[in-house]
Amino acid sequence: MSENADSMQTRHFLLRRLHSLTGIVPIGVFLIVHLTTNSTIAWGGLNTRAQSEGFGWMDRAIATFQHEVEFINNMPLLLLIEITLWAALGFHSVLGVYYAISGKSNTGAYKYSSNFRYALQRITGYFGIFFIFYHVATLRWGWTWLVPGGTKWSHEAASSTFAAAIQGSTDGFTPVGFLVACFYFLGVSALVFHFANGLWTAAITWGITISRPAQKRWGVICAGLGAGLMLMAWMSVIGFATLDYEQASRVEQILHGEQIHLNDEPN
Amino acid sequence: MSEAEAYSYDAEMRKANRAKAVAGRSVIFKIKRCDGPGKPARWESFKVPIEEGANVISSLNWIAANPVTIEGKKTTPVVWESNCLEEVCGACTMVINGRVRQSCSCLINEYAPCEGDVMTLEPMSKFPVIRDLWVDRARLFNNLTRVKAWVPIDGTYNMGPGPKESHDHQQMRYALSECMSCGCCLDACPQFIKEEDESKWDSSFIGAHAISQARYFNEHETGKQLKADRMDALSGAGGINDCGNAQNCVKVCPKGIPLTESIGAIGRSATIHAIKQFFQGKK
Ligand code: SF4
Ligand code: SF4
Ligand code: FES
Numbered sequence: 001m002s003e004n005a006d007s008m009q010t011r012h013f014l015l016r017r018l019h020s021l022t023g024i025v026p027i028g029v030f031l032i033v034h035l036t037t038n039s040t041i042a043w044g045g046l047n048t049r050a051q052s053e054g055f056g057w058m059d060r061a062i063a064t065f066q067h068e069v070e071f072i073n074n075m076p077l078l079l080l081i082e083i084t085l086w087a088a089l090g091f092h093s094v095l096g097v098y099y100a101i102s103g104k105s106n107t108g109a110y111k112y113s114s115n116f117r118y119a120l121q122r123i124t125g126y127f128g129i130f131f132i133f134y135h136v137a138t139l140r141w142g143w144t145w146l147v148p149g150g151t152k153w154s155h156e157a158a159s160s161t162f163a164a165a166i167q168g169s170t171d172g173f174t175p176v177g178f179l180v181a182c183f184y185f186l187g188v189s190a191l192v193f194h195f196a197n198g199l200w201t202a203a204i205t206w207g208i209t210i211s212r213p214a215q216k217r218w219g220v221i222c223a224g225l226g227a228g229l230m231l232m233a234w235m236s237v238i239g240f241a242t243l244d245y246e247q248a249s250r251v252e253q254i255l256h257g258e259q260i261h262l263n264d265e266p267n
Numbered sequence: 268m269s270e271a272e273a274y275s276y277d278a279e280m281r282k283a284n285r286a287k288a289v290a291g292r293s294v295i296f297k298i299k300r301c302d303g304p305g306k307p308a309r310w311e312s313f314k315v316p317i318e319e320g321a322n323v324i325s326s327l328n329w330i331a332a333n334p335v336t337i338e339g340k341k342t343t344p345v346v347w348e349s350n351c352l353e354e355v356c357g358a359c360t361m362v363i364n365g366r367v368r369q370s371c372s373c374l375i376n377e378y379a380p381c382e383g384d385v386m387t388l389e390p391m392s393k394f395p396v397i398r399d400l401w402v403d404r405a406r407l408f409n410n411l412t413r414v415k416a417w418v419p420i421d422g423t424y425n426m427g428p429g430p431k432e433s434h435d436h437q438q439m440r441y442a443l444s445e446c447m448s449c450g451c452c453l454d455a456c457p458q459f460i461k462e463e464d465e466s467k468w469d470s471s472f473i474g475a476h477a478i479s480q481a482r483y484f485n486e487h488e489t490g491k492q493l494k495a496d497r498m499d500a501l502s503g504a505g506g507i508n509d510c511g512n513a514q515n516c517v518k519v520c521p522k523g524i525p526l527t528e529s530i531g532a533i534g535r536s537a538t539i540h541a542i543k544q545f546f547q548g549k550k
Contacts (some may be wrong), residue, residue, distance in 0.1 A: 010502075010544075012502070012503050012504045012506075012508070013502045013503070013506075013508065013537070013541055016508035016509075017508070017538075017541070099509075099511075102458070102460070102472075102509070103457045103458045103460075103511055104457055104460055105457050106455070106457050106515070108365075109365045109366055109455075110366065110455050110515045110518070110519070112513075112514065112515060112518050114512070114513055114514035114515070114518075115457070115513045115514070115515050117513075118457060118511050118512065118513030118514075119457075119513075121511075201511075201512040204512055204527070204530060204531045204534055205508070205510075205512070205534050206534060206535070206538050207531055207532065207533070207534035207535020207536065207537065207538050207539075208531075208535070209531055210528055210531035210532050210535060211528055211531075212525065212527065212528060215527065215531065
């Protein structure tokens with residue numbers, strides 16, 4: 001074999017396996033963390049440490065989410081983490097699309113569930129890229145012209161501004177806002193499926209699961225993980241889509257007020 | 268066995284069809300025809316009287332003897348390929364009612380039980396058509412040479428008897444040995460794309476058939492001498508990594524070969540092969 005063919009072959013193998021790996025670390029791991037954080041809007045009421053005078057269930061949830069966002073925002077080397085994620089996402093997306101267009105789906109003739117999952121994995125991939133782009137562009141890069149109502153997301157008022165961005169106004173749902181909320185719902189569902197199914201196929205790719213029973217067992221685990229993540233994803237979207245802007249804004253102001261108050265304390 | 272959830276429905280449907288098959292009926296054969304490589308395809312239908320126990324090949328024989336379309340137009344006999352007539356050679360593989368399978372073992376009673384039912388016959392979709400239902404499966408055999416699917420026994424001295432093999436291991440290899448290179452697994456694979464340009468064959472996806480055969484020979488005590496060569500080929504472009512895990516292959520394989528297990532096993536070998544190459548490879 002020629003030198004050239006050898007390096008081509010090594011590269012092919014490396015790229016394919018890196019594509020598989022990046023889907024799990026860092027992207028998949030980030031997805032789990034991100035959904036856990038975001039779903040606090042639904043279950044953060046459990047967090048009794050977020051208690052403050054007159055706080056109810058929803059207030060604690062808003063406070064918890066705000067706390068989480070600020071914790072992430074204050075992480076050291078945040079930019080490095082972000083760059084790693086963007087690089088991984090870019091790599092996984094570009095290669096993923098390139099690989100996906102090399103196949104030709106045939107679910108019309110062969111209606112097996114695994115064949116539908118194969119097709120769905122590709123469709124959710126395309127859709128997921130689109131969704132992540134919108135998500136990051138509007139919230140991270142501040143492309144507010146893509147946000148109905150034009151609310152700019154701010155990490156200081158994390159719940160309220162996101163609720164306004166996904167509802168289309170600071171005053172509850174607008175028709176376009178409702179579409180954005182639906183888009184979010186579909187986007188997160190697609191990505192969770194893509195991750196859970198990708199985790200299942202990755203085990204075959206790397207040769208971790210070989211026998212049919214092993215593939216089945218691992219499938220059950222992946223489905224369980226997927227169901228858990230799906231629940232968190234839906235809780236997040238529904239939580240923010242139904243969040244009252246005024247309430248969230250009030251809690252955030254109280255939090256910041258307390259913070260300023262604490263900082264002002266001379267002793 | 269959970270061989271295929273989808274197929275169990277099929278098996279039931281076929282059984283039900285068999286039970287209600289009407290004697291003395293005629294069935295319409297809708298056949299995708301083509302006069303030769305590069306020629307346009309066209310559809311022709313034939314009305315064929317069904318005898319007890321008729322299968323697709325016997326019906327094609329009837330058409331060959333009576334090459335008149337349903338419109339009464341005289342045409343050329345339909346061309347197909349077949350050999351064993353007992354589902355062990357794979358030559359008669361074609362796409363029947365949209366799905367790939369052997370035509371010699373395809374009973375009309377199971378597919379078209381009533382008067383006027385339609386059977387659709389098409390050539391395999393992933394190989395170049397030579398004529399009508401006859402395709403050129405050279406790429407399939409080329410893929411076996413890519414992974415050196417043989418046992419190296421040529422040499423200058425007698426290598427003596429091979430090592431002993433455990434019963435379980437022998438059973439595992441026996442299942443893989445049943446492959447008849449029919450190509451069903453390739454025709455149903457969404458990652459195996461038709462490629463007429465021979466120079467691209469070696470870098471196009473090799474498919475479940477050769478992956479499984481590579482495993483078969485890797486597991487052979489003498490055949491494993493070529494394992495590194497096989498894994499080199501399977502690690503490169505068109506190798507194991509191009510599989511998209513749609514798992515259609517295992518569902519359509521007429522021999523019930525555990526192709527997805529072979530894919531997992533070769534995936535594992537490829538992982539180990541790459542690690543070995545990294546730490547001790549000379550290249
Ligand atoms: S693995 Fe099965 S479907 Fe594929 S060529 Fe062999 S016998 Fe045919
Ligand atoms: S599992 Fe791989 S080889 Fe089998 S049909 Fe799917 S993509 Fe093709
Ligand atoms: S003729 Fe050999 S398999 Fe059908």
